[in-house]
Amino acid sequence: MTPFLIIAHRGASAVAPESTAAAILAAARCGAHMVELDVEMTKEGRLIIFHDERLERTTDGKGQVRHTSLMALKRLDAGSWFHPRFRQEKVLLVAEALSLLPSWMGVNLELKRTRQKAALLQRLEKLITRIHFQQRLLFSSFDPGLLKPICKPAIPTALLCRQEAERSLRHAIRIGCAAWHPHWEMATRHRIATAHAAGLRVHVWTVDKPVLAHRFRQWGVDGVFTNNPALLNRSLPQVWG
Ligand code: G3P
Numbered sequence: 089m090t091p092f093l094i095i096a097h098r099g100a101s102a103v104a105p106e107s108t109a110a111a112i113l114a115a116a117r118c119g120a121h122m123v124e125l126d127v128e129m130t131k132e133g134r135l136i137i138f139h140d141e142r143l144e145r146t147t148d149g150k151g152q153v154r155h156t157s158l159m160a161l162k163r164l165d166a167g168s169w170f171h172p173r174f175r176q177e178k179v180l181l182v183a184e185a186l187s188l189l190p191s192w193m194g195v196n197l198e199l200k201r202t203r204q205k206a207a208l209l210q211r212l213e214k215l216i217t218r219i220h221f222q223q224r225l226l227f228s229s230f231d232p233g234l235l236k237p238i239c240k241p242a243i244p245t246a247l248l249c250r251q252e253a254e255r256s257l258r259h260a261i262r263i264g265c266a267a268w269h270p271h272w273e274m275a276t277r278h279r280i281a282t283a284h285a286a287g288l289r290v291h292v293w294t295v296d297k298p299v300l301a302h303r304f305r306q307w308g309v310d311g312v313f314t315n316n317p318a319l320l321n322r323s324l325p326q327v328w329g
């Protein structure tokens with residue numbers, strides 16, 4: 089039986105600054121099955137782990153990520169905003185983030201919407217052929233246009249959904265996604281059953297309350313994204329016992 093996946097959202101982002109090495113390593117330490125990381129491109133088109141379009145919230149930099157060079161990004165402090173003890177944390181290249189993962193851990197790379205789809209897809213293709221992560225890699229996006237070109241059985245993809253759930257689920261099925269990733273408010277029993285009947289797994293985001301994780305587990309969901317994988321790992325055996 090496949091386990092109910094605990095997926096660390098932006099790393100273990102409740103205990104360390106999101107998208108950094110500290111957050112990824114904390115997720116691994118507490119036994120998250122998988123880590124979810126957002127992918128953006130630098131000014132010169134390098135693939136990095138970053139959530140926002142702008143730098144201000146999670147670094148000491150200013151401006152748009154896509155207008156900033158890798159060299160400038162690497163000079164930023166990506167940890168102090170969370171706590172001064174994380175001041176050494178840096179913005180990571182996707183390849184650097186992948187190299188931190190223990191061999192048992194999966195990774196979900198979320199492709200952020202971009203005006204440079206062709207460039208992103210070209211970079212991704214290179215990444216996919218270069219790395220040896222295929223077995224442990226799941227791509228996701230809110231943009232089906234980014235997933236469609238990479239939807240192949242060997243490269244599982246998942247369509248993210250924040251609204252218009254029925255349409256999103258139909259779309260995920262039509263383009264051949266391996267999974268559907270609804271916001272927890274969109275994840276009804278009926279939709280979960282429909283996804284399963286079409287052969288898609290369902291991973292729900294973002295679930296930090298053990299009681300909510302328990303409900304989704306009972307409804308047959310295959311996994312949840314959480315900012316606090318340690319809490320869910322600690323609480324679920326008690327809740328489910
Ligand atoms: O992949 C689930 C979740 O990460 C989607 O939204 O904004 O947190 O990247 P966001």
Ligand code: MG
Pocket residue numbers: 124125126198
């Ligand atoms: Mg994300």
